[in-house]
Amino acid sequence: METSGSGDSGMSLDPSLLSGPRDDKSDRSIRGRTNSNGGFTTLLAATFVVFLGYGTVLPILPLFLDRVLSMTGADEVALHTGLLTGVYTLALFGFAPLWGGASDRLGRRAVLLWGLAGFALAMLGFSLTRNLPLAYGARALAGAFAAAVIPVAQAQAAEYGGAVLRARRFAWLSAAATLGFLSGPMLSGWLASIPMVMPQAEMVLGGPVAWPFVVTAGLAGAVWLVVYRHVPGRPARLYPAGRHAPEVASTWPTGGLLTLTLLAMLGLGAFEVGLSLQARQSIGLDPFRIGLLFTVCSLVMLVVQILWSTHPPKRLSSGHLIGGAFLLMAVGVLGLPYATNFWGAFVAVGLLGAGSGVLIPLLAYQVSLASGSAQGAALGKQTALASLGQAAGSTGAGLLFVGSALGTYWGLAILLFITAATAFCARHRLIAPSS
Incomplete structure (x- = not known):
């Protein structure tokens, strides 16, 4: 895992903080303005x-x-x-x-x-x-x-x-x-x-x-x-001459990270539709419990994202985290067709919620690192592909579920397993920050 510049050492999360390294005067000036x-x-x-x-x-x-x-x-x-x-x-x-x-x-x-x-x-x-x-x-x-x-x-x-x-x-x-x-x-x-x-x-x-x-x-x-x-009118990053930004750019190409985003959201969209159909047709849950499962998925994602923001992992590379998150999604997808009651579906939903809760901010962060000065263009493309992936996953799952529900789950799970293995193999190319 690569380390970032010393200016981030000991930095705590403050939602109002838009500052750079603590030892730079111009950055302190920016911080004072944006903090207030x-x-x-x-x-x-x-x-x-x-x-x-x-x-x-x-x-x-x-x-x-x-x-x-x-x-x-x-x-x-x-x-x-x-x-x-x-x-x-x-x-x-x-x-x-x-x-x-x-x-x-x-x-x-x-x-x-x-x-x-x-x-x-x-x-x-x-x-x-x-x-x-x-x-x-x-x-x-x-x-x-x-x-x-x-x-x-x-x-x-x-x-x-x-x-x-x-x-x-x-x-x-x-x-x-x-x-x-x-x-x-x-x-x-x-x-x-x-x-x-x-x-x-x-x-x-x-x-x-x-x-x-x-x-x-x-x-x-x-x-x-x-x-x-x-919001400041000119939010350009300000570092004095000769000073490097305290971070290391991702060595993954932006296209690869955008593809991972597409696959993650495709899996999430397909799972959402599959959950609605599986819970009603195969498990026999009423609308209240189906809605409760969707709430559980969102709450797990929210908890994971808050934990990530307050206690970011320091001993795992982003490749490990991305691979592990895709693995959790794959297990959750594969577990859903074999769930026979509410609690079985609950576990599958929790696994997928945890995986997607890690992937969504982490992939956005990696795209940001890889995009250099073209932050808006790269993150705009990622937002577009996330929307496309979720829509394609929802539509595809709805169409394929009628013909072969189990085959749809297995096909999606295999795709996610392959993506997880690819991320693990390329883990040295994905940079994670360390305090």
Whole structure:
């Protein structure tokens, strides 16, 4: 395992810390400014609100189509629920590299402001829509502008400090995303359950069914104000002449790391669909317990990401960690078809949640190390491929599960096992920070 510069020695995680080595005057100046302004906390808030918006929409979308857009057929509601979700993901895939590259040229703050403003307006516009074409347009715009927040927040967080602090910040950003996704359904469920006191035709903004979108838009607007006030306009890394950045770049090519991201998210997306089908058709679980399993997966990911941020491993290379994480995912995928009750599925979900909880921030961190000055472009590509992998995994699992459920699980597990073995064999090329 490679070591980072001495400036990271003994550094503790402070979400508001956007500083570099402690012994450099210019970096102390930056640290003082960003500490007082809570710059990194603002990035956490921006990431949280975007994923909150995604999690808020998922459970309420069928009800919105039924009550606000007046769709009566169950098949019609199911079709457009899937397509509207797919439009969002497709926009995220298409626009993330563009926004990331733009942030390298124009600055992170400007792109974050555009992204949050557009996301807020798109969410508000969706709550106001009364026909299907406008609904598709609003969801596409929401995905396009969310694509400006996710990779650019990571690129902004990578601008200051050394490898240890960067790894911890990426873990915190992943935790904020997981927490937002987990909180979204609870928020929408609570708001949509408010009793309707007016006839539907007289309701403002579609009534409680549309309120989750309005509240999310308001939160995004509030975060926009905080970003405008607290995120520096020029977040370029500042090191004095002759001083090297206190970190070692990953020797893996960016393309290899992006491929690992695609495979990790493909496995996660396929597992999510497989879990829904397996738990209902083979194990016979009710919707409450199926939802509980998804909550367990998110909570395990959140706990792993928080532990990573507060106690990063010091004796394992990133190759060991990536290989081990893919191995956990493979075992979890392979264990699911053999689970005969809730607790068997619980163990499989926990293993996959732990593996993906390590992989998501660690791969983003490695891509950041390998990308040099093109942080936004590289992280934008990673966000796009993550979206593509998850969508492809979900779609593929849904199609293949009908024909051969067990074969689908085994095929996915073998792919993940091979990826784990590849990471273990190439472990010397993946650099991990050490305190």
